[in-house]
Amino acid sequence: MTFLDIKGVSKRFGGLMALNDVSLQVNKGEIFGLMGANGAGKTTLFSVIAGHVPPTTGEVVFDGMRLAGLSPNRICQLGLCRTFQIVRPFAGLSVAENLRVAALYGRSRKLSGPEVAQVVDDALEAVDLADRRDLDAGQLTLSGQKRLEIARALATGAQLLMLDEVMAGLNPTEVSTMLETLSSLRAARNLTFVIVEHVIGALMTLSDRILVLDHGETIAFGTPEEIGRNERVAEVYFG
Structure with missing residues (x-):
């Protein structure tokens, strides 16, 4: 299709x-x-x-x-969500907080607190960033920031x-x-x-x-x- x-x-x-x-x-x-x-x-x-x-x-x-x-x-x-060649995470926020922003503002419907938490957890697990959830996003390696870009797209609910x-x-x-x-x-x-x-x-x-x-x-x-x-x-x- x-x-x-x-x-x-x-x-x-x-x-x-x-x-x-x-x-x-x-x-x-x-x-x-x-x-x-x-x-x-x-x-x-x-x-x-x-x-x-x-x-x-x-x-x-x-x-x-x-x-x-x-x-x-x-x-x-x-x-439909795109990532960018030059990664630009919210460097003053943690990895998990970056995903919270995506989940709260990138979706067509508002999520409850527990729903947002689940979306964040799932996206972190999907790109193998769960152990770095509390790290400042600006401290990730380039590879980590590329993964964060994908995770943010996932958190918006993109298909x-x-x-x-x-x-x-x-x-x-x-x-x-x-x-x-x-x-x-x-x-x-x-x-x-x-x-x-x-x-x-x-x-x-x-x-x-x-x-x-x-x-x-x-x-x-x-x-x-x-x-x-x-x-x-x-x-x-x-x-």
């Missing part, structure tokens, strides 16, 4: 066409990868989907609802998570652990993911299907195996 439907989305910033007629469909429970070199339009597409910038043309439909004109917080409350370079800057062991975390989250919670990632091996391992952008245009789409054999993709990445 199509969960996220991007229909002919273009985005122009003055004379720059950042996205040009991009279409894609993400199925419920799928891990969908977005590839492309720097400047390809991946983060712009994320921003359009999440409501941070409006498309110049085209539309975004999430779970049957058109998102045109909706604010980012309203889109989040509908169950579709858009992860922007969640493995950037991690060492190979941390990347491997993150792969395990994301795979287990999908299996345990039936979550849907759209992932932008420059760690190509990780993206190939995780994704069911991948769309490749180059200068705002789609140049390839298919399974990881098909993308790996695509000559145009190899040319863009390796010259």
